[in-house]
Amino acid sequence: MEIIEKATIKDATQIHRMVNKFADQGKMLARPLSEIYENIRDFYVIREQGRVIACAALHVIWEDLAEIKSVAVTGDYQKKGWGEKLVRVCLEEAAHLNIPKVFCLTYTPEFFSKCGFKIIDRENLPQKIWGECFKCPKFPDCDETALIYSFKN
Ligand SMILES: CC(C)(COP(=O)(O)OP(=O)(O)OC[C@H]1O[C@@H](n2cnc3c(N)ncnc32)[C@H](O)[C@@H]1OP(=O)(O)O)[C@@H](O)C(=O)NCCC(=O)NCCS
Numbered sequence: 001m002e003i004i005e006k007a008t009i010k011d012a013t014q015i016h017r018m019v020n021k022f023a024d025q026g027k028m029l030a031r032p033l034s035e036i037y038e039n040i041r042d043f044y045v046i047r048e049q050g051r052v053i054a055c056a057a058l059h060v061i062w063e064d065l066a067e068i069k070s071v072a073v074t075g076d077y078q079k080k081g082w083g084e085k086l087v088r089v090c091l092e093e094a095a096h097l098n099i100p101k102v103f104c105l106t107y108t109p110e111f112f113s114k115c116g117f118k119i120i121d122r123e124n125l126p127q128k129i130w131g132e133c134f135k136c137p138k139f140p141d142c143d144e145t146a147l148i149y150s151f152k153n
Contacts (some may be wrong), residue, residue, distance in 0.1 A: 001083065004089050007043035007055065014038045014052035015043060020068050020104050027107055029136060029144075031070060042069070044089050046082055053077045056086035058093050058102070062128055066094045071111075087115045091149060103129075105144040117147035118127045 007015065016033045023030035036043070042057040054073040060066045069092045073083045094102045104112055109119060125146055133139050 002046045002048055002053065004006050004044050004046055004086060007040055007045045009037070009040055011043070011045050012040055013053045016047065018052060018055065018072050018074060022072055028070070028072065036135055044086055045103050054082050054086060056090055058090040060097070060099065062126065065126065066099045066102045067129070083111060095151055101148055103146060103148045105142070105146055107144060109145040109147055112147045117144050117149045120146050120148050122146040
């Protein structure tokens, strides 16, 4: 049975392969392996017989904002609720950290809407997040949709 666990350093190459395979299909942004190693503590994975079949990451931006990144579920395991469960685990961690808002930038806004996120204007996100965007091959022509999840007090 698949369970959601924190990633270990041994998962990094498999996460990298999975994310970049979807990136090649234009479904998400590519991530260099170095970025996955540096941020491995952000990642959750689901493993099936030792193989990573899904991942998601929660990255803290500031005292009131975090980002969900690199949500991916391999083909055979899609549409079984695992993507939403991974997002829930990331949101639970944000709540545990007392971070009131979590955003994402995605080509799949419908999925995040199902997870309770609301579409926002990218321009409303703080300047701070664009620091990372410098590294993106698409910068400054971002074509992702921004969504935000706000915890109710
Ligand atoms: C998008 C992705 C993460 C969804 O994971 P998943 O495990 O298949 O999704 P779930 O089964 O948890 O779906 C949750 C809900 O979102 C909907 N959903 C899932 N993928 C969707 C998509 N591509 N478009 C529209 N709705 C979608 C499901 O139908 C479901 O809705 P329901 O509860 O009304 O049935 C997965 O398809 C994937 O890895 N795609 C390639 C990479 C990608 O696009 N990542 C996006 C984040 S950057």
